[in-house]
Amino acid sequence: MRKKWMPEKKHVVGTRPELPAGVVKSAGRVLQILEYFDETQRPANVVEIAEMLRLPQSSTSALLRSLVAMGYLYFDRMARTYIPSCRVALLGNWVNSPLFMGGVVLQCMEDLRERTGDAVTLAIQQGVWSQYIHVLQATSLARLQLTRGALRPVAASGTGFALLSTLSDAEVRKLAHRINAEARTGAVAAVEVDPLLAVLADVRRQGYAFTTDLVTPGGAVLAMALPVTDGDRALVLGLGGISEVLKKRKAELVAIMKSTIAEHFPALG
Structure with a gap:
């Protein structure tokens, strides 16, 4: 039966x-x-x-x-x-964009998961949010399951910081004004512009954003912007996992993530 x-x-x-x-x-x-x-x-x-x-x-x-x-x-x-x-x-096999052309972004995500065992997310900016548009779940024992479509504050999250690091300071200030205007309705939390710009300066210098317990208690994200865009929108890859685990593996994961991205985008990396 x-x-x-x-x-x-x-x-x-x-x-x-x-x-x-x-x-x-x-x-x-x-x-x-x-x-x-x-x-x-x-x-x-x-x-x-x-x-x-x-x-x-x-x-x-x-x-x-x-x-x-x-x-x-x-x-x-x-x-x-x-x-x-x-x-x-x-349904979508006709789409011809850098995201799907040759499958390079998706293959990069697959290889990154295989090499780290962690969850891999692909994020884009949606207004005042960073949204996970694609997710590969972790294969390691110590893991968290991430949700496709999940929204994170673009000015207060790992993938959000990586996304904003691709913008100019003037563009970030303009977006911050919009966030603070929407904060009056309670839709999002207000943001202080100068501390945000300082964080983004560090992200640009390091080439990555690393946050722990910022959005999800016990969760950490290592995020890097890709050297390709979807139209005019930046694409960011994020590794998600348990805070204590990712903090111990931070140097290793940064090296793996940078080398994996450079391997898949050799002309741009």
Whole structure:
């Protein structure tokens, strides 16, 4: 008799962000479902997906049935689980950007995870946030699971510091004014401009940002900007792990990360 599949329990760092204002909820939730499958890379049942979306099971079931009917998901009636079809894989195969061209960025991430055992994130700036647009989970025993789509304050996070280090001081000051304006609504925390610029000067000098317990208690991030962009937006790679572990391995990880990036971008590194 076939065993019923049960979701694996994992400690996840970083909550899945709420849908931005103005987004049609049904459309946003469909994309969140597809992103969740890409993140976990395994079948999932309606209970797990409903919990992820913070939705009633009835609403989640309706969304999943629609995706099955359109051919984007397969439904295993025996195991009562869903998994994406090849139609999902074909959706973006026409995209021609530095992120996907030849797979160099993704291959760099794969090699970095293999060499360190830590979680690897790819981040871009989204307004006043740094967002993880791609995540490879750690393979080491001492690990944290990061969340694709997670948002971090761009002026108060490891990947955010690395992103801002690619901007001029004038651009950073302008962004800081925007952050402080939004802080009045409680959406983000205010930032002091001069201390931020001092941090970014250190990041530019060192070639990396390293933060511990800044956003996630017990979590650390080592982040470096890539020598390529997606259009006009900077791309940053981050290694995420447990603070005490990464602090002890900091020099080793910095060397591995710099050499891995230089290896994949020899003409630019």
